[in-house]
Amino acid sequence: MRIFSKLLPKLTWKQIFSGAGIIALIAFSGFVIFETTKAEVTLTENGEKQTVKTHADTVEELLAEAGITYEEHDALNHNLNTALKNDMNVTYDEASEVTVTVDGNEKSYFTTMDTVKKFLDEEGIEVTKHDETSHAKDESIEDGMTLAIDKAFQVTVNDGGEKEKIWVNGGTVGELLDKEDIKLKDHDKVKPAKDKKVKKDTPVTITRIKKVTDKVEETIDYQVEKQKDNSLAKGKQNVISEGKEGLVVKKYKVTKENGKEVDRELVDKTVRRESKNRVVAIGTKEKEQNLKTLSNTSNSGDDSDDSDSDSGKVMYMNATAYSANCDGCSGTTATGINLKANPNKKVVSVDTSVIPLGTKVWVEGYGTAIAGDTGSKIAGNRIDLHFSSQSAALNFGRKTVKVKILD
Numbered sequence: 001m002r003i004f005s006k007l008l009p010k011l012t013w014k015q016i017f018s019g020a021g022i023i024a025l026i027a028f029s030g031f032v033i034f035e036t037t038k039a040e041v042t043l044t045e046n047g048e049k050q051t052v053k054t055h056a057d058t059v060e061e062l063l064a065e066a067g068i069t070y071e072e073h074d075a076l077n078h079n080l081n082t083a084l085k086n087d088m089n090v091t092y093d094e095a096s097e098v099t100v101t102v103d104g105n106e107k108s109y110f111t112t113m114d115t116v117k118k119f120l121d122e123e124g125i126e127v128t129k130h131d132e133t134s135h136a137k138d139e140s141i142e143d144g145m146t147l148a149i150d151k152a153f154q155v156t157v158n159d160g161g162e163k164e165k166i167w168v169n170g171g172t173v174g175e176l177l178d179k180e181d182i183k184l185k186d187h188d189k190v191k192p193a194k195d196k197k198v199k200k201d202t203p204v205t206i207t208r209i210k211k212v213t214d215k216v217e218e219t220i221d222y223q224v225e226k227q228k229d230n231s232l233a234k235g236k237q238n239v240i241s242e243g244k245e246g247l248v249v250k251k252y253k254v255t256k257e258n259g260k261e262v263d264r265e266l267v268d269k270t271v272r273r274e275s276k277n278r279v280v281a282i283g284t285k286e287k288e289q290n291l292k293t294l295s296n297t298s299n300s301g302d303d304s305d306d307s308d309s310d311s312g313k314v315m316y317m318n319a320t321a322y323s324a325n326c327d328g329c330s331g332t333t334a335t336g337i338n339l340k341a342n343p344n345k346k347v348v349s350v351d352t353s354v355i356p357l358g359t360k361v362w363v364e365g366y367g368t369a370i371a372g373d374t375g376s377k378i379a380g381n382r383i384d385l386h387f388s389s390q391s392a393a394l395n396f397g398r399k400t401v402k403v404k405i406l407d
Contacts, residue, residue, distance in 0.1 A: 038053040038054055038055055039053070039054055039055070039056075039084050039085065039086045039088070040052070040053050040086055040087065041054065041062065041084055041085075041086070041087070041088045041089070041090055042087075042088070042089045042090070043062065043066060043090050043092070044089070044090070044091040044092065045066065045068060045092050046092070046093055046094055047093075052065075052066070054084065056084055057083060057084060058080065058081050058082060058083055058084060059076070059078045059079065059080055059081070059082045059084065059090055060080035060081060061084075062084060062090060063080075063090075063092065068092055070092070071094075071095065073095035073110035073111075073112075074092065074093060074094050074095050074112070075091075075092070075093040075095070075112040076090075076091070076092050076093075077089070077090065077091040077092075078090060093112040094112070095110040095111060095112050096110070096111055096112070096141050096142060096143040096144075096145070097109070097110055097143055097144060098110075098111055098119060098141060098145045098146075098147055099145070099146045099147070100123075100125065100146075100147045100148075100149065101146065101147070101148045101149065102125075102149045102151060103149075103150060103151050103170070109123055111123070111141060113141055114140060114141055115137070115138055115139065115140060115141060116133075116135050116136065116137050116138070116139050116140075116141065116147065117137035117138065118141075119141055119147075120137070125149070127149060128152060130152030130167040130169070131149055131150060131151050131152050131169065132149070132150040132152070132169045133147065133148065133149050133150075134146070134147060134148040134149075135147055150169035150170055151169070152167045152168065152169050153167070153168065153169075153200045154166065154167055154168075154200070155168050155176070155198055155199070155200060155202070155203065155204060156203040156204070157176075157180070157182070157203070157204045157206070158203055158204070158205045158206065159182065159206045159208075160206060160207070160208035160258045160259075161258045161259075166180060168198050170197070170198060171197070171198055172194065172195055172196060172197060172198065173190060173192055173193065173194050173195070173196050173197075173198055173204055174194035174195060175198075176198050176204065177190070177194070182206070184206070185208075185209075187209035187210070187211060188206060188207065188208055188209055189206070189207040189209060190204065190205070190206050190207075191204070191205045191207075192204065207257050207258060208257070208258050208259075209255065209256070209257055210255075210256045210259075211253060211254070211255050211256075212253075212254050212256065213251060213252070213253060213254070214251075214252045214254045214264075215249060215250070215251050215252075216249070216250050216252065217247060217248070217249050217250075217272075218247075218248050218249075218250060219245045219246065219247060219248075220245060220246030220247065220248055220271070220273075220274075220275040221245060221275065222243030222244055222245055222246070222275040222276055222277055222278055223243070223275070223277045223278070224243065224277065224278045224280060225277040225278065225279045225280070226280050226281075226282050227240070227279060227280070227281050227282065228281075228282055228284050229281040229282060229283055229284065229285075230283075230284045230285050231283075231285060232281055232282070232283030232284070232285060233283045233285050234283050234284055234285055234286055235283060235314070235364075235402050236282075236283035237280055237281065237282055237283065238280070238281040238283075239278070239279070239280055239281075240279040240280065240281055241276070241277075241278065241279045242278055243275070243276060243277055243278030244275060244276040245275055246271065246272075246273050246274050246275030246276075247271070247272040247273040248269060248270065248271050248272065249269070249270045249271075249272055250266060250268070250269050251266070251267050251268035251269070251270075252264050252265060252266055252267065253265045253267050312362075312404045312405040312406050313404070313405045314402065314403070314404050314405075315354075315381065315402075315403045315404075315405075316381075316400055316401070316402055316403070317381050317382060317383050317400070317401060317403045318381060318382045318383075318398070318399075318400055319363065319366075319382070319383050319384070319385055319396075319398070319399055319400070319401045319403075320382070320383075320384050320385070320396075320397075320398050321384065321385045321386075321387050321392070321393035321394075321396035321397070322349070322384050322385070322386060322387070322393050323386070323387050323388070323389055323390040323392070323393045324339035324340050324343065324386065325340070325389065325390055326390060326393075333347055333349075333372045333373035334357060334372070334373050334374045335357055335358065335370075335372040335373065337370075337372050337373075339386060343388040343389075344388050345370075345386070346366065346367055346368065346369035346370070346385075346386065347369060347370055347371075347372040347373055347386040348361060348363065348366075348369045348370070348371055348372070348373070348383045348384065348385050348386065349371075349372075349373040349374055349375045349378045349383065349384035349386075350371045350373075350374065350378060350383055351374075351378055351379050351380055351382065352374060354380065354381065355371045355383075355403075355405065356371065357371055357372065357374070358370070358371060358372070359371040359405060359406075360405075360406040361403055361404065361405055361406060362403070362404045362406055363383070363385065363401055363402075363403050364401040364402040364403070365399075365401055366385050366401070368406065369385070369386075373386070383401075383403065
């Protein structure tokens with residue numbers, strides 16, 4: 001009655017007990033009873049909190065009163081059929097749809113998380129430090145958001161022979177070079193081409209090409225010019241003027257790939273000094289003298305000069321000397337001559353394809369001898385002369401001599 005006395009306006013008893021007053025009193029009393037029997041709950045919708053007085057019996061009825069439509073992906077801290085109680089907290093979060101594309105492959109998700117990081121953690125989507133994402137991890141989730149993730153992979157870059165593994169997130173070869181600040185010069189080559197897509201199993205190879213100029217000095221060989229001289233004895237030679245080498249400078253355009261020369265092109269040639277021919281006089285004057293009678297050269301040999309014999313082939317040969325007393329020498333020739341027993345016998349070692357064994361020969365400065373031996377180093381236009389002592393052989397040395405085959 002005390003409550004009513006507070007709520008009722010100042011009415012006279014006459015007014016109260018009149019018909020109209022009684023109706024007003026009943027209505028007012030009903031209103032007071034209705035208001036005082038409402039449950040008071042806290043409703044948090046998408047982070048916004050409000051206190052609500054309601055006669056709803058369940059959480060579902062409360063949401064309906066608030067105009068909230070619950071979907072299966074939305075978050076609710078109570079079951080829909082949970083009975084409402086005074087001072088209850090009801091939390092509702094509407095789910096947002098997020099489309100995730102990983103390397104171009106799409107998948108849709110529903111989430112009530114408020115940041116990208118929380119969403120990725122919730123769904124177990126791993127993003128490494130090398131991966132690229134369209135949104136930062138601390139960005140807020142919005143309904144309809146598209147989150148693109150480009151997964152990183154390693155590609156081998158061979159730059160002029162130096163290899164390095166680089167993390168990339170796809171794109172073209174040109175974009176990779178720009179990102180890594182790798183510069184290409186005019187002649188450099190890259191494979192695959194700059195507009196090709198980077199692939200995990202395809203290395204990027206850069207060939208560093210350098211074009212340089214190289215100058216080389218080369219000598220020009222002189223020629224030997226022979227002149228006949230009838231005032232000089234036949235078989236004799238006299239150098240009139242020494243030859244002189246010339247000099248030419250050649251200019252090349254050189255192409256190098258990764259420091260290694262792969263091409264050389266001659267672009268210019270300049271003769272700095274001309275060569276000069278070596279002029280040699282060749283004697284043609286015939287000697288007028290009687291032939292010396294050959295002694296028994298097949299047994300002992302002698303120094304007689306058979307160079308003017310009318311018959312026989314004449315050659316100029318490279319001559320060396322040896323002695324039967326040298327270390328390792330047996331002293332017996334290929335034809336069976338015992339040189340240690342006959343130290344003064346004149347025997348020459350020959351190449352049997354040039355001079356057959358057993359041939360009698362005359363050697364300028366040595367005399368008449370027999371081709372009676374061979375040697376492993378005696379090949380071609382060369383002979384080896386036997387001397388009685390090692391010192392005599394050394395004194396002879398090496399020289400070019402005239403050799404005549406005696407018939």
